Amino acid sequence: MAAPEKKVVQPNKQQLLNRLKRIEGQVRGIHKMVDEDRYCVDVLNQVSAVNSALHKVSMALLADHTHHCVARAVQNDNGEEAIDEVLDVMERLLK
Incomplete structure (x- = not known):
């Protein structure tokens, strides 16, 4: 059984949504490139750019989570968890 969903207010929600829209x-552009049989290296460069952008989103979420949720948990004696x-x-x- 899945754990219950936790909801939080993202402090930088609009920035995250803007990044995810980009x-x-x-990704749609990569799909089009593959559909149009574009040069593999050009497609791979775009895949790399998407991976980098997703990494930045992950790091922003991790930073916000650490500064807010984890900090609050530590203050409430739930820090270890x-x-x-x-x-x-x-x-x-x-990974």
Whole structure:
């Protein structure tokens, strides 16, 4: 059974949404490039750009989470659980 969904207010929500919209456009562009049989290296360069952009979104979310959710958990004596959760997420991000 999945864990219950936790909801939070993202402090930089609009910036994240703007970045994700740009990434969405980049992915559509890659789809079009493949459909048009564009040169493989050009497609791979765009894939690399999307990966980099997603990494930046991940890092922004991780920073916000650490500064807000983890900090709050530490203040409320739930720090160990929050830190373990961050370490698990980081392990997945680094794979």
